[in-house]
Amino acid sequence: xxxxxxxxxxxxxxxxxxxxxxxxxxxxxxxxxxxxxxxxxxxxxxxxxxxxxxxxxxxxxxxxxxxxxxxxxxxxxxxxxxxxxxxxxxxxxxxxxxxxxxxxxxxxxxxxxxxxxxxxxxxxxxxxxxxxxxxxxxxxxxxxxxxxxxxxxxxxxxxxxxxxxxxxxxxxxxxxxxxxxxxxxxxxxxxxxxxxxxxxxxxxxxx
Amino acid sequence: xxxxxxxxxxxxxxxxxxxxxxxxxxxxxxxxxxxxxxxxxxxxxxxxxxxxxxxxxxxxxxxxxxxxxxxxxxxxxxxxxxxxxxxxxxxxxxxxxxxxxxxxxxxxxxxxxxxxxxxxxxxxxxxxxxxxxxxxxxxxxxxxxxxxxxxxxxxxxxxxxxxxxxxxxxxxxxxxxxxxxxxxxxxxxxxxxxxxxxxxxxxxxxx
Amino acid sequence: xxxxxxxxxxxxxxxxxxxxxxxxxxxxxxxxxxxxxxxxxxxxxxxxxxxxxxxxxxxxxxxxxxxxxxxxxxxxxxxxxxxxxxxxxxxxxxxxxxxxxxxxxxxxxxxxxxxxxxxxxxxxxxxxxxxxxxxxxxxxxxxxxxxxxxxxxxxxxxxxxxxxxxxxxxxxxxxxxxxxxxxxxxxxxxxxxxxxxxxxxxxxxxx
Amino acid sequence: xxxxxxxxxxxxxxxxxxxxxxxxxxxxxxxxxxxxxxxxxxxxxxxxxxxxxxxxxxxxxxxxxxxxxxxxxxxxxxxxxxxxxxxxxxxxxxxxxxxxxxxxxxxxxxxxxxxxxxxxxxxxxxxxxxxxxxxxxxxxxxxxxxxxxxxxxxxxxxxxxxxxxxxxxxxxxxxxxxxxxxxxxxxxxxxxxxxxxxxxxxxxxxx
Numbered sequence: 102x103x104x105x106x107x108x109x110x111x112x113x114x115x116x117x118x119x120x121x122x123x124x125x126x127x128x129x130x131x132x133x134x135x136x137x138x139x140x141x142x143x144x145x146x147x148x149x150x151x152x153x154x155x156x157x158x159x160x161x162x163x164x165x166x167x168x169x170x171x172x173x174x175x176x177x178x179x180x181x182x183x184x185x186x187x188x189x190x191x192x193x194x195x196x197x198x199x200x201x202x203x204x205x206x207x208x209x210x211x212x213x214x215x216x217x218x219x220x221x222x223x224x225x226x227x228x229x230x231x232x233x234x235x236x237x238x239x240x241x242x243x244x245x246x247x248x249x250x251x252x253x254x255x256x257x258x259x260x261x262x263x264x265x266x267x268x269x270x271x272x273x274x275x276x277x278x279x280x281x282x283x284x285x286x287x288x289x290x291x292x293x294x295x296x297x298x299x300x301x302x303x304x305x306x307x308x
Numbered sequence: 309x310x311x312x313x314x315x316x317x318x319x320x321x322x323x324x325x326x327x328x329x330x331x332x333x334x335x336x337x338x339x340x341x342x343x344x345x346x347x348x349x350x351x352x353x354x355x356x357x358x359x360x361x362x363x364x365x366x367x368x369x370x371x372x373x374x375x376x377x378x379x380x381x382x383x384x385x386x387x388x389x390x391x392x393x394x395x396x397x398x399x400x401x402x403x404x405x406x407x408x409x410x411x412x413x414x415x416x417x418x419x420x421x422x423x424x425x426x427x428x429x430x431x432x433x434x435x436x437x438x439x440x441x442x443x444x445x446x447x448x449x450x451x452x453x454x455x456x457x458x459x460x461x462x463x464x465x466x467x468x469x470x471x472x473x474x475x476x477x478x479x480x481x482x483x484x485x486x487x488x489x490x491x492x493x494x495x496x497x498x499x500x501x502x503x504x505x506x507x508x509x510x511x512x513x514x515x
Numbered sequence: 516x517x518x519x520x521x522x523x524x525x526x527x528x529x530x531x532x533x534x535x536x537x538x539x540x541x542x543x544x545x546x547x548x549x550x551x552x553x554x555x556x557x558x559x560x561x562x563x564x565x566x567x568x569x570x571x572x573x574x575x576x577x578x579x580x581x582x583x584x585x586x587x588x589x590x591x592x593x594x595x596x597x598x599x600x601x602x603x604x605x606x607x608x609x610x611x612x613x614x615x616x617x618x619x620x621x622x623x624x625x626x627x628x629x630x631x632x633x634x635x636x637x638x639x640x641x642x643x644x645x646x647x648x649x650x651x652x653x654x655x656x657x658x659x660x661x662x663x664x665x666x667x668x669x670x671x672x673x674x675x676x677x678x679x680x681x682x683x684x685x686x687x688x689x690x691x692x693x694x695x696x697x698x699x700x701x702x703x704x705x706x707x708x709x710x711x712x713x714x715x716x717x718x719x720x721x722x
Numbered sequence: 723x724x725x726x727x728x729x730x731x732x733x734x735x736x737x738x739x740x741x742x743x744x745x746x747x748x749x750x751x752x753x754x755x756x757x758x759x760x761x762x763x764x765x766x767x768x769x770x771x772x773x774x775x776x777x778x779x780x781x782x783x784x785x786x787x788x789x790x791x792x793x794x795x796x797x798x799x800x801x802x803x804x805x806x807x808x809x810x811x812x813x814x815x816x817x818x819x820x821x822x823x824x825x826x827x828x829x830x831x832x833x834x835x836x837x838x839x840x841x842x843x844x845x846x847x848x849x850x851x852x853x854x855x856x857x858x859x860x861x862x863x864x865x866x867x868x869x870x871x872x873x874x875x876x877x878x879x880x881x882x883x884x885x886x887x888x889x890x891x892x893x894x895x896x897x898x899x900x901x902x903x904x905x906x907x908x909x910x911x912x913x914x915x916x917x918x919x920x921x922x923x924x925x926x927x928x929x
Contacts, residue, residue: 106315106319106372107372108727108730109315109316109319109730110319110322110323110368110372112323112727112730112731112734113319113320113322113323113324113527113530113734114323114326114327115731115734116323116527116731116733116734116735116737116738117323117324117327117328117531117734117738118327118330119735119807119811120735120738120739120742120811121327121330121331121738122811123739123742123811123812123814123815124742126812126815127815127818128819128822130822131822131823131826131830135829135830135833136819136823136829136830136833136834137829137830137833140833140837150812151808154804154808154811155804155808158801158804158807161731162797162800162801165727165728165731176369179369180365180369183361183362183365186326186361186365187358187361187362190326190327190329190330190361191330191333191357193330194330194333194334197334198335198343201335201337201338202338202343205338208342208343208344209338209342209343209344212342212343212344212347213343216347313522313526313579314579316522316523316526317526317529317530317575317579319530320526320527320529320530320531320734320737321530321533321534323530323734324530324531324534324535324738325534325537328534328537328538383576386576386579387572387576390568390569390572390576393533393568393572394565394568394569397533397534397536397537397568398537398540398564400537401537401540401541404541405542405550408542408544408545409545409550412545415549415550415551416545416549416550416551419549419550419551419554420550423554520729520733520786521786523729523730523733524733524736524737524782524786526737527733527734527736527737527738528737528740528741530737531737531738531741531742532741532744535741535744535745590783593783593786594779594783597775597776597779600740600775600779601772601775601776604740604741604743604744604775605744605747605771607744608744608747608748611748612749612757615749615751615752616752616757619752622756622757622758623752623756623757623758626756626757626758626761627757630761
């Protein structure tokens with residue numbers, strides 16, 4: 102089964118989901134106070150738009166990087182990929198809810214933060230499931246020694262731990278979830294770069 | 309006529325339709341009761357989101373599998389494909405209506421369930437029409453013996469029977485439609501796997 | 516300049532526009548009368564959804580057919596293509612307006628019908644402009660004799676006459692616009708088939 | 723890293739963003755005055771739709787032209803491209819806000835115009851950043867002499883100056899922003915043509 106159309110379909114879903122994020126940016130229109138105040142009041146919407154945009158963007162980049170290492174895909178991978186997309190598509194909803202409730206304080210802000218963290222957690226876990234399946238089923242172009250499976254998969258799965266922490270932090274102060282997500286996006290940029298600089302999955306290390 | 313651009317267009321429609329499903333997940337915002345209650349109250353929206361996501365996902369996978377078996381496409385197939393997409397695109401609407409009315413009880417819940425089943429039925433029938441046309445017009449890479457046409461087409465058409473049953477069950481209890489749809493998604497996963505394990509359309513049997 | 520990415524971008528726009536048509540199908544939700552009545556009352560939305568879906572589908576098929584005949588594209592063609600897409604993207608708006616006002620009677624129904632016809636007219640004219648530019652600038656794989664230019668371009672442009680008639684008919688009875696659009700979709704199916712059966716642009720006739 | 727999937731993803735985002743522009747065109751429906759008055763009253767929505775459609779279209783064309791000159795892409799370029807898309811995706815929001823407030827006069831119209839100019843400015847700057855990175859990191863198929871870097875990059879960056887002017891003009895009269903954007907679209911058409919006619923980046927000049 103060729104991977105081209107899976108990538109094309111996934112790219113389409115990523116592209117629509119990342120664009121739908123902007124639907125959260127609407128202002129109420131004339132007759133609802135000065136526009137400048139409305140915009141200023143919407144800073145949670147803008148902040149969460151930027152963070153979520155780069156979250157989806159990073160996942161797309163990683164998706165891209167991962168699929169390039171596949172020699173082929175199987176049916177199980179298609180479903181793991183669908184599971185990943187299920188959470189990606191839910192991000193605009195989680196983002197809108199977070200933006201709406203970020204400043205409401207109390208229980209609601211915490212619930213919104215936790216919901217956002219859960220969706221990211223689901224996305225990270227699905228990504229790890231997809232990667233683990235690919236490693237174990239020999240879908241990668243290079244064969245990874247069985248003794249390295251655990252380490253390689255754990256490194257991919259590190260994001261899921263971060264989002265669990267973010268989930269916990271949501272109950273301390275909801276905006277922490279946004280901050281952790283933003284930092285995670287930055288982490289993934291450098292983490293991936295370090296993979297490519299050091300002995301990598303793609304080239305295979307000497308050990 | 310090459311099949312590449314038909315696939316690209318169809319992938320785009322599938323990707324947009326599957327992503328628009330998430331538009332149904334919005335909460336009403338601050339001032340409408342505790343967020344946790346709103347989310348809990350929305351379980352029909354979440355349940356139908358997951359089921360519809362995988363329904364569209366399965367159809368996409370089957371679409372993918374089917375088109376890979378085409379040697380070429382003709383104009384009639386383009387229109388059969390458009391008919392299929394007409395129903396795929398209507399799924400977010402049917403899903404939103406089902407989610408809104410699932411718990412309303414009485415006549416409305418039954419109508420919403422029946423509407424959802426009808427859209428799936430239309431999708432399944434269009435898929436069967438497309439497949440039957442491909443079989444009879446020799447668009448497949450392998451030529452299927454004329455005596456096998458009926459059996460092969462009937463197997464593709466089995467989904468339409470299931471959705472007719474779902475339509476009837478909607479008048480018993482609306483949530484049954486969602487349950488049947490979810491089980492059908494699971495069925496298609498295994499049904500397709502069994503095709504690929506046994507003598508398949510793609511490899512051709514010994515007879 | 517290769518035509519692949521123009522097709523990919525156009526396919527994306529067609530796919531999103533055709534899918535956004537379904538946003539017009541929403542019902543008002545519980546507390547707005549029996550669902551069956553709401554659905555029945557929405558027949559203009561369903562009818563215009565089906566007609567517009569096939570209108571966009573037909574234009575996509577023709578776009579597909581036309582681009583397959585291009586040996587290359589130039590910058591002017593990109594802008595003619597953008598103009599075409601400008602009208603394609605406006606179809607969901609025109610469709611929603613037509614559906615909302617189709618049964619309102621009086622001036623409003625006529626205006627909505629005329630608006631719908633104008634958007635289709637703009638689409639048809641843009642398509643003709645694009646085709647005419649391709650013929651005159653030698654972008655087609657086959658060179659069309661200069662004495663056939665007018666006939667070939669006129670045949671492409673016949674749709675624009677139909678939509679002018681539809682525009683006029685809108686002032687008689689708004690639903691006539693939908694009927695004419697539906698019939699035009701059917702016409703294009705057969706018209707194109709006849710091109711492919713007889714001496715065609717693609718194969719070149721003996722005369 | 724191959725550029726194909728970056729283009730596919732970007733095309734998807736461009737296609738969705740350009741199509742979402744049309745969501746701003748909705749009328750309020752029956753019971754809100756004569757439809758013809760509603761449509762006439764919405765001329766700012768139509769005007770800003772057309773201008774923004776061509777703004778996104780032009781950026782897509784330039785994106786297309788630029789990527790064709792890349793021999794390969796690196797990770798940094800992916801993120802610069804994401805930054806560009808972040809602003810592209812925000813255009814429908816800025817367009818809707820501009821259309822809503824264009825005629826409101828006073829402070830609000832100026833703010834809406836300034837917001838629109840800022841989003842375009844962000845887009846132009848991201849485009850320049852992406853181009854500058856490509857020039858300096860040798861991602862282009864032709865190597866540009868180091869002494870020409872500044873001139874080549876400045877030419878790309880000219881748009882950003884125009885949008886700064888538009889930003890300032892917003893405080894004089896908000897519609898000027900739309901007019902400047904429309905003229906800029908026209909400018910880019912001819913500017914690019916002149917590149918292709920004269921000694922160009924792609925073919926390389928005699929020096």
